[in-house]
Amino acid sequence: MAHYGIQAAVTAKTLSKRSxxxxxxxxxxxxxxxxxxxPEGSFEDALRDGVALCKLINKLKPGAVDKIATGGSGYVLMENINKFIKAAQDFGVAHDQLFRTVDLYE
Structure with missing residues (x-):
């Protein structure tokens, strides 16, 4: 997805801070x-569908995410990320330490 204007500047700044x-x-x-x-590839590609994140939170707190979608539309896969974020909050991760679904998916 191409970013323009202020969003492009924010994206560039964020990317410059990554290691x-x-x-x-x-x-x-x-x-x-x-x-x-x-997997090989980018950080985003490895986590984009939320499957690994859901499996991770289930390792840390069994049953935290009851159903993990492994295919389907973008909306279905974004729901995996939403489930991970909710489970991470329930696990005790502070809201300000989490990302938004669109931060990873887009």
Whole structure:
């Protein structure tokens, strides 16, 4: 999705603060924790459908997410992310430490 104006500036600033090494370490940890091989590709691509995030929160708190969609439309997959965010809040993660669904999905 192309960004213009102020959104482009915000996106550029955010990207400039990211560390590929930290992102790789996070992906490796997530997939090691859920017992699956880490995929190649970008940080966003690995987490975009919310499946790994839901599996992760279920490892930390079994049953936190009852049904994980593994296919379907963007809206269905975005619901995985919403379920993860809700479960993370229930787990004790502060609201200001979480991202919004569109931050990951778009």
């Amino acid at each position: 590929p090494q930290v992102e790789k370490a996070v992906i490796d940890w997530v997939f090691q924790t859920i017992g699956e091989p880490a």
